[in-house]
Amino acid sequence: MLSTSTRQGLRLASRISRSTAPRVLSQYARASTSAPNSSSQPSTDPRTASFGFRTVPEDAKEGMVKEVFDSVASNYDLMNDATSFGVHRLWKDSFVSSLRPGRKGPMKCIDVAGGTGDIALRILDHARETYADRETTVDIADINAEMLKEGFRRFKKTMYHNTPQVAFHEANAQEMSAFPDNTYDLYTIAFGIRNCTSIPAVLKEAHRILKPGGTFACLEFSRVNNPLLSTLYDQYSFSVIPLMGTVLAGDRDSYQYLVESIRKFPPQTEFAQMIRDAGFATGKDEDGGAWTDYWGGIACVHKAVKL
Numbered sequence: 001m002l003s004t005s006t007r008q009g010l011r012l013a014s015r016i017s018r019s020t021a022p023r024v025l026s027q028y029a030r031a032s033t034s035a036p037n038s039s040s041q042p043s044t045d046p047r048t049a050s051f052g053f054r055t056v057p058e059d060a061k062e063g064m065v066k067e068v069f070d071s072v073a074s075n076y077d078l079m080n081d082a083t084s085f086g087v088h089r090l091w092k093d094s095f096v097s098s099l100r101p102g103r104k105g106p107m108k109c110i111d112v113a114g115g116t117g118d119i120a121l122r123i124l125d126h127a128r129e130t131y132a133d134r135e136t137t138v139d140i141a142d143i144n145a146e147m148l149k150e151g152f153r154r155f156k157k158t159m160y161h162n163t164p165q166v167a168f169h170e171a172n173a174q175e176m177s178a179f180p181d182n183t184y185d186l187y188t189i190a191f192g193i194r195n196c197t198s199i200p201a202v203l204k205e206a207h208r209i210l211k212p213g214g215t216f217a218c219l220e221f222s223r224v225n226n227p228l229l230s231t232l233y234d235q236y237s238f239s240v241i242p243l244m245g246t247v248l249a250g251d252r253d254s255y256q257y258l259v260e261s262i263r264k265f266p267p268q269t270e271f272a273q274m275i276r277d278a279g280f281a282t283g284k285d286e287d288g289g290a291w292t293d294y295w296g297g298i299a300c301v302h303k304a305v306k307l
Helices: 004-016 058-084 086-098 118-131 145-155 197-207 227-249 252-264 270-276
Strands: 029-032 050-051 056-058 109-112 138-141 166-171 185-189 210-221 292-296 300-306
Touching: 004 056, 004 058, 029 300, 056 058, 056 118, 056 300, 058 086, 058 185, 058 227, 058 252, 086 118, 086 185, 086 210, 086 252, 086 292, 109 118, 118 138, 118 145, 118 185, 118 300, 138 145, 185 197, 210 270, 270 292, 270 300
Parallel strands: 029 166, 109 138, 109 185, 138 166, 185 210
Antiparallel strands: 050 056, 210 300, 292 300
């Protein structure tokens, strides 16, 4: 359950608006659990970040988000079912299929904020089933140990358990110092980047650890462009999803935060520019170019290449 301070913060937000690291297989590799600490430098203007619709001190957000995901880890698929009408599995299938892992031979991949392992499992299955590739590997990195535990349990049921094809690392997407420069062919992050304190820092690290020619791919909830669909989705999100969190998981506050975090995430054009600012090359600023909308923009895939 969430701490009293976090629950109070979530409820306040609700009232404001109701609308290479060593490979380990039996345990997690702790790569880095905190972003660089600059508290030793005095500042009269503390940096802030959004936590749903609430503005909080930047150094507090990480712990607050951790509590949310500690709370929802065991019901992660249920959470995504609630926020995506249950079609997140189809979106993830399409996302991975569009990347065609294994098409050009074995790849070294990293899935960030991927603790539960569903994207990594799809990558390995696609490479094996489509291209007879049993050498592609995926490092799964997540800042949340509870999410990693869920992923490890999932992989224990698969043929990849106890093989060199998968490893789990407790790591902060904003500070991946345990992962060397120019290491990976493919970097994926699905439904995770919006929860990070500094999106530019995540993108900078993604660019650093990818090889030249490597692909950055992000699947995230995004901005609905059709006014009617947007209205319907807002009504569903702010009325139904928190209620589902209460009924199905006993946790309205976490689900309220997740809805609000979606609305605070940058729209497609703005996020595409952030990706380019990190040094990546993208397509044109349009659906089918720098990004691909799913379901009218409820979710969106951004792809880019490190030159």
